[in-house]
Amino acid sequence: MRVTTHKQDVLVWDMPVRVFHWLLVISFAGAWLTAESEAQQMLHYAFGYSACALVLFRLVWGVMGTRYARFTQFIKGPNNTWHHIKLLLTSKGSLRFGSNLGHNPAGALAMISLMVLVMLIGISGYWIVKDFYGDFMSEAHETIANITLGVVIIHVLAAVIMSFMQKENLVKAMVTGKKQGTPSQAIRGPLNLVGILLILAWAYLMFLFYTGAMASLTQ
Numbered sequence: 001m002r003v004t005t006h007k008q009d010v011l012v013w014d015m016p017v018r019v020f021h022w023l024l025v026i027s028f029a030g031a032w033l034t035a036e037s038e039a040q041q042m043l044h045y046a047f048g049y050s051a052c053a054l055v056l057f058r059l060v061w062g063v064m065g066t067r068y069a070r071f072t073q074f075i076k077g078p079n080n081t082w083h084h085i086k087l088l089l090t091s092k093g094s095l096r097f098g099s100n101l102g103h104n105p106a107g108a109l110a111m112i113s114l115m116v117l118v119m120l121i122g123i124s125g126y127w128i129v130k131d132f133y134g135d136f137m138s139e140a141h142e143t144i145a146n147i148t149l150g151v152v153i154i155h156v157l158a159a160v161i162m163s164f165m166q167k168e169n170l171v172k173a174m175v176t177g178k179k180q181g182t183p184s185q186a187i188r189g190p191l192n193l194v195g196i197l198l199i200l201a202w203a204y205l206m207f208l209f210y211t212g213a214m215a216s217l218t219q
């Protein structure tokens with residue numbers, strides 16, 4: 001049997017990972033844009049809570065999802081992460097961590113921090129609504145949101161810089177799901193149905209929060 005090593009477009013991000021990412025971007029941006037307006041308060045809660053729901057989904061998908069979606073693929077421990085960051089800072093030209101097409105350890109660190117931060121914003125938001133620790137909670141909520149925005153900016157810059165270093169458009173890969181690799185590196189399938197169900201579930205949750213049907217979380 002001939003094993004081909006010729007590089008071609010192979011699928012690495014399944015549909016649920018891509019849908020998760022871009023819905024998270026929409027939810028985070030939506031929560032920002034509605035943060036200061038009292039008239040859009042319900043929309044703010046809806047975007048904020050649905051961002052948290054997406055993160056919860058991603059936790060499950062990190063165990064059940066396809067090859068590169070799994071946490072065991074890219075969470076390699078502090079030593080490995082540090083080694084990789086040092087390598088990034090010192091080496092020139094294109095580099096990829098081993099033959100792995102998924103997240104590199106530095107990217108994984110950004111991903112985990114963003115998911116934890118989004119959950120913390122959601123929990124502090126819930127506590128504001130429940131009038132828990134008054135002004136302090138409002139301050140905490142806003143501060144965590146600002147820190148998250150900072151990490152998002154670093155994350156986007158890193159994605160662009162890494163794209164140049166690896167000579168591969170990583171943002172496009174998060175849209176199409178494809179990167180350059182060998183057929184043996186591809187995932188088992190796009191799992192489009194799970195992605196479509198995720199979009200529907202997100203839209204339904206947005207509707208429930210917006211209309212006040214989840215009163216225990218919004219008042």
Ligand code: HEM
Nearest residue numbers: 017024025028102103104107111114152156159170171174
């Ligand atoms: C327009 C802005 C954004 C762009 C262009 C962008 C780009 C990307 C890219 C290219 C990756 C894949 C990195 C890799 O190949 O290892 C990624 C992953 C990720 N990004 Fe973003 N991102 C954006 C905004 C955000 C925001 C606002 C959040 C969260 C608040 C976020 C959270 C994440 C997470 C959690 C992952 C990991 C995806 C997964 O494995 O499920 N991103 N992003």
Ligand code: HEM
Nearest residue numbers: 028031035036045048049051121122125126128138142145
């Ligand atoms: C990704 C999600 C979220 C982001 C980025 C975000 C961001 C913000 C920001 C920046 C503010 C301050 C606005 C100002 O300048 O006054 C704010 C206010 C607020 N947020 Fe969020 N938020 C999110 C999710 C939530 C959630 C899930 C809730 C819970 C229901 C919530 C409830 C509130 C409330 C009640 C305020 C007003 C605080 C006050 O009394 O000043 N937020 N949010």
